[in-house]
Amino acid sequence: MHWFSSSTTFFQVLVNGVFLGCMYGVAAIGLSLIFGCMQIIFIAQGAVMILAAYCIFWMVSFSSISPFWGFLFIIPVFLGFGWAMYSGLFQRVAKTGKNPSLLLAFGLMVLLEQLMAFFFSSNFRSVPTKYASTALRLAEVTFSVNRIIVAFVAFISTALVFLFLRKTIIGKAVRAVSEDMEAAAFLGMRPEWVSAVTFSIGIALAGIAGVATCIIFPFDPYFGFIFSLKALIAVAFGGLGSVGGALLGGVILGVLESLSAYIIGGGWADAAAYAVFLLVLIFKPEGLLGRSYGEKA
């Protein structure tokens, strides 16, 4: 470990990476759910995150509510937002094929970015929290309280989505529709309804990731795009269709970035992460925990 001045530094860099990766992970789970069910690459995921970040920014600016309550407020609002987006836009477009859906998602991203820039200006905003400077120290490694809360929320969301998919009949229907929409309809499931549920959960997860982002980073209306890319990479890392894989993919990406930023310098963090991403695509294209698609009869 001669790259690091001490093992404490190494662990500190590692911990920072894990926290960063948790945010990528939550956004990635949403992306993975939406892609798995509807084959839509929802490139606007990052813009939706930033919209959630602005919601929290204005909530905190006009009231004394702690931004952490934003998690509770953002979930129902963004579930509804997702439902409206799906039934108003994607449900119609999805019938015409995958490319129109991708174009629609791209258009939506640009629209959201421009609307936010128009109404909220392109200035960087940040959300102050009570714990901004509070940190826990454990064996010389610092854990900022903000980041611990964010990581906690990430794990809770992942666990809830996982339980939803495994234990509830609607969750099982989501998995069934993701595999074979027509066979699911033959059993009485309404694919559009199940897709709307999935899309809404995906958007709510983007909302959660957005709240997490605004607690940790200053942001502007265009800050989301890089998160969409990172979430896509996290999904590819973990494997499509795997919730745990998406979170793990996010964490791996976060750690990679954090380590390469420390070892070869900040400007190289993204390049190193993308290089590893390419290697994964070449040598393990189904992702680390991905389901294999070879089983279908």
Place this chain on the structure above:
Amino acid sequence: MENLLLKVENIDVFHGDAQALWGVTFNVEQHKITALLGANGAGKSTLLRTISGANRPSRGRILYSQSLLVGLRPEKITAMGISHVPEGRRLFSSLTVLENLELGAYLPSVRPLTKESLERVFGLFPVLKSRIHQSSGTLSGGEQQMLAIGRALMARPNLLLLDEPSLGLAPIVIKLLFDTIRVLNQDGVTILLVEQNVRKTLEIADYVFVLKTGVMTMEGQPDQLLTNPEFRRAFLGRIG
């Protein structure tokens, strides 16, 4: 034939520009096993898919115990008591056997009966019970077909549409499946069976229709067809 459960009247179905069914008319009698025979590409699957709402006829009517099916969505038709076991089984292969069965009872009207329905399916196909936590993609071909039928039965259908259940299976498994189809029928489920296995089908069917390149060409009870020279030439040539 006063006990008609399903009446298909003069339907035309297109795949894009290509016409797949030409003025097809036939009936399914209640509590009977009705079979549709025909070569590959004759339009058998298209016909089943039209009944269950996956395809739409451009002309004609489909009546199911007095109600019109044309234009209804597949999930609605399932809720009316018609279950379709599609060609190639179409299981949710990453889901377990139990999850596949549970989803068969997805409809709110049958969901409370899940437990009893499971017992019934395990009674018919005991091998599935020992595999409930296995993912369905790991089952053998015969077991997958049993699961596909079991999953459809979870919706408590009156009418079961079976699309080539014997496809790709060993003779001993085919015999088991056909025996089970007969048992199901005796339990009161009306069956519409699409098959290419002519001899097996003639053994269990009450009435048979023959489809050739999208047109109904022959019909009759199995023993009538067996004495029909045209039918023998078309289907039993090498054996007969």
